[in-house]
Amino acid sequence: MAVKHFLQFRDLARDELEYVFQRTRIIKDRFKRYEPYHPLADRTLAMIFEKSSTRTRLSFEAGMHQLGGSAIYLNTRDTQLGRGEPVEDAAQVISRMVDIVMIRTFEQDIIERFAANSRVPVINGLTNEYHPCQILADIYTYIEHRGDIRGKTVTWIGDSNNMCNTWLQAAEIFGFNVHVSTPPGYEVEPERAGLYGTDHYEEFADPMDACLGADLVTTDVWTSMGFEAENEERMKDFADWQVDVDMMKLARPEAVFMHCLPAHRGEEVSAEVIDGPQSVVWDEAENRLHAQKALMEYLLLGRIES
Ligand code: CP
Numbered sequence: 612m613a614v615k616h617f618l619q620f621r622d623l624a625r626d627e628l629e630y631v632f633q634r635t636r637i638i639k640d641r642f643k644r645y646e647p648y649h650p651l652a653d654r655t656l657a658m659i660f661e662k663s664s665t666r667t668r669l670s671f672e673a674g675m676h677q678l679g680g681s682a683i684y685l686n687t688r689d690t691q692l693g694r695g696e697p698v699e700d701a702a703q704v705i706s707r708m709v710d711i712v713m714i715r716t717f718e719q720d721i722i723e724r725f726a727a728n729s730r731v732p733v734i735n736g737l738t739n740e741y742h743p744c745q746i747l748a749d750i751y752t753y754i755e756h757r758g759d760i761r762g763k764t765v766t767w768i769g770d771s772n773n774m775c776n777t778w779l780q781a782a783e784i785f786g787f788n789v790h791v792s793t794p795p796g797y798e799v800e801p802e803r804a805g806l807y808g809t810d811h812y813e814e815f816a817d818p819m820d821a822c823l824g825a826d827l828v829t830t831d832v833w834t835s836m837g838f839e840a841e842n843e844e845r846m847k848d849f850a851d852w853q854v855d856v857d858m859m860k861l862a863r864p865e866a867v868f869m870h871c872l873p874a875h876r877g878e879e880v881s882a883e884v885i886d887g888p889q890s891v892v893w894d895e896a897e898n899r900l901h902a903q904k905a906l907m908e909y910l911l912l913g914r915i916e917s
């Protein structure tokens with residue numbers, strides 16, 4: 612059987628994603644009841660980080676331990692990858708020694724090349740283009756709080772970055788709509804986002820218009836990792852794209868607010884919104900753990916009975 616990777620959101624079909632959500636619920640319930648569950652005993656996860664992380668590292672490392680396996684943290688700064696070893700060679704070697712690999716890196720091309728040379732499943736823990744594990748947790752969180760996401764409206768305010776691209780891919784798979792509002796010059800690039808078409812999203816020049824009727828409002832940092840040199844310019848360009856109470860008032864009364872974190876209060880979101888009653892950011896962060904445990908279980912064991 613071909614090795615299954617999760618390099619971008621659309622690598623899994625809707626029925627596979629729905630299965631992963633079912634398993635997420637079961638795995639989360641067991642965890643909350645303190646029931647040991649070790650389906651990945653003796654399995655090893657290698658986690659390769661080229662960028663900083665709190666949630667991704669913690670959720671993968673803790674998740675693998677909780678499933679009975681172990682996790683090894685590799686930082687490119689102190690591996691041979693950081694000294695120019697070809698990614699193809701590293702993939703050959705690493706994938707002979709572990710059962711599954713998670714990578715956080717820069718260009719999507721790097722993770723694609725790694726996966727093409729890997730004997731084991733590779734998971735995207737964030738690239739410049741995509742952040743599929745985060746959207747897995749985000750959609751699971753929406754379902755937990757509000758039910759089916761099909762036909763709903765997700766509003767994306769800010770940069771058309773890795774998070775935005777992945778929301779757009781997810782919209783095509785699950786059949787929801789995304790209202791996108793970015794400052795001029797930061798618009799969605801459909802090809803970079805890996806979209807099949809443009810039917811599932813609409814662009815709004817005014818962020819207030821984008822929020823009208825939203826079921827979920829979400830945003831992210833104005834400057835993603837790897838783009839720090841643009842920070843000063845972005846602070847000016849994004850100044851009107853802060854999610855605040857006035858924007859949330861235009862969304863549906865039951866709308867939730869999400870942010871993948873880390874957040875900058877007073878920049879992309881006001882403190883009132885992220886710390887307010889519509890915010891589900893802590894559940895969203897916690898669900899990284901449960902969703903990724905279900906993802907690793909699926910990539911390694913396929914569909915299981917129970
Ligand atoms: N949301 C997210 O991926 O957080 P980290 O950068 O802390 O991993």
Ligand code: NVA
Nearest residue numbers: 772831835836871872
């Ligand atoms: N878009 C952000 C997400 C961080 C989790 C970044 O890439 O830095």
